[in-house]
Amino acid sequence: MFVIAAFALLFAQDPATLSNQAAAAMRAQRFPEAESLYRKLVALEPANPMWRMNLGLALYSSGQYAKAVPELEAYHKAKPEPGPLHLVLGTALLKSEKPCPAVAPLEVAQRWDKERANLPLADAYFGCKRYALAARAYEAAGSSHARRAAHCYWQARQYPEAKRLYQSLQATDAEFLYEFGDTLARTDGPEAALPHLRRAVETNPALIAARGELGKALLATGGAAASIPHLEAAATADPALLLPLSRAYRTTGRTTDADRTQEKYRQHMGTK
Secondary structure, three states: OOOHHHHHHHHHHHHHHHHHHHHHHHHOOHHHHHHHHHHHHHHHOOOOOHHHHHHHHHHHOOOOOOHHHHHHHHHHHOOOOOOHHHHHHHHHHHHHOOOHHHHHHHHHHHOOOHHHHHHHHHHHHHOOOOOOHHHHHHHHHOOOHHHHHHHHHHOOOOOOHHHHHHHHOOOOHHHHHHHHHHHHHHOOHHHHHHHHHHHHHHHOOOOHHHHHHHHHHHHHHHOOHHHHHHHHHOOOOOOOHHHHHHHHHOOOHHHHHHHHHHHHHHHHHOOO
16 A cells, blocks of 8 residues: 555656646646646756746746746746747746846847737836837837837937827827927927917826926917916926026016026036
8 A cells, every 4th residue: 555655656746747737737727736836847857947937937827927037037048049938038027027127038029029029028118218219119019009109209309200109199188298299399399389288287287397398388489477387386396497487587577586596596506
């Protein structure tokens, strides 16, 4: 009886048996069971990178992205040649809030499968603040991502490209109107920007950045008096706006306020 039990235990630990059980668990989406079985296989055959890969896939499939990363990285270290699992590794890194490390595997994945890799790669570029690359990747991901592409071009200060996309979009929320207005101010001048910036502030008066840009556009187009309340509100968040606010005060004859505000601006610049 003892011999039979020992044989059964030995058979249960056989890598081929465990592998079959783990594969069946993965197909049935019993991911915790698959994880447990692949951990046994890793312990039995630590030099076999396939078990680390499959353990990483089991963890990834159950949403344990951070835990999946070291297993997938171990596989790629042992098998460095490019392959479709780069998409899984890159996505796991991205979902683990590590966008910069996600870029390299996702760039490899894009060469294998552009359709599936473009969007996560764009998200990785964006999270890593590589806005120009993110914009192009969002464009490549399809027209449904045009707004994100436009936003990234705007962030990258590639205003003609941002304008091209903003003009193709139909949106009325304050953020869109502010970004489009700011883009137009830089490509076509402040007068072209005014309608969008006014609508942005009307839609959301609490959007301080929009109020600052509207104040500057009004000042540049001869509306110094109208610019003052917007610049006053925005300068509390952006001291650089103290300088145009000082000019607006001076233009409207408020010399004391202009001098006081200009001195505050100089003090701010001196502490930077």
